[in-house]
């Protein structure tokens with residue numbers, strides 16, 4: 001008989017950022033169901049604590065940590081908490097990001113630029129590097145999954161030019177990191193949602209604008225956040241061992257590549 005298919009995630013330690021967000025919380029839930037241990041990171045403690053309570057995991061099985069990922073000096077402390085309280089880490093799923101929609105490019109301020117670039121791009125590089133250093137020290141390889149968006153290729157809809165630029169950067173950077181980290185057995189991939197039904201997707205858009213977006217999607221609906229999380233689970237599982245530098249298009253056919 002062939003071996004049963006397993007995810008290889010039992011007792012693996014995964015750092016998940018944006019863990020209180022629409023997609024991030026489903027990533028945490030699926031990892032929990034797959035037997036992994038999670039260091040859940042987001043800006044506020046209370047929603048993270050509520051999420052872990054909902055999962056019903058035994059005390060100490062997962063850890064919730066609140067803070068701002070724009071504070072680059074904090075990243076090392078996150079990795080240390082994962083190592084000291086859970087073991088590992090073995091993987092990073094980096095879902096934290098911000099989107100500031102501006103109807104006209106003339107309305108985009110320097111603060112809009114900085115907030116999105118610092119969170120979505122700059123923090124991604126430094127967090128990836130800090131986690132990669134720990135994965136290399138662990139000597140067992142590892143997995144990094146970053147979040148891009150359909151905007152990386154389309155240039156963005158709904159007043160999201162700067163956001164799209166950061167997400168294009170995430171794709172290029174993840175490809176470079178995939179090449180740099182491959183000799184250490186670390187894979188680096190990106191997930192590119194089209195429209196997933198979360199606060200980020202709905203924020204700053206009227207129902208009519210949202211409906212126009214959905215018209216571009218052959219499957220005719222937004223993704224449920226859990227459907228996006230499932231693609232993340234695949235990329236951190238044993239099934240994706242030979243995939244690196246890839247961008248997984250999870251857009252319901254809105255884009256086809």
Ligand SMILES: NC(=O)c1ccc[n+]([C@@H]2O[C@H](COP(=O)([O-])OP(=O)(O)OC[C@H]3O[C@@H](n4cnc5c(N)ncnc54)[C@H](O)[C@@H]3O)[C@@H](O)[C@H]2O)c1
Nearest residue numbers: 018021022023068069095096097147149195196198200201
């Ligand atoms: N929802 C969509 O349709 C969609 C489409 C394309 C890409 N994405 C990407 O998917 C990922 C998850 O998006 P989502 O829809 O769940 O968004 P969301 O807004 O629901 O969740 C994002 C989370 O990131 C956290 N976060 C933001 N800045 C942070 C910081 N500086 N430090 C720590 N945490 C921070 C927020 O508090 C929030 O909980 C993002 O990277 C987003 O760009 C989403």
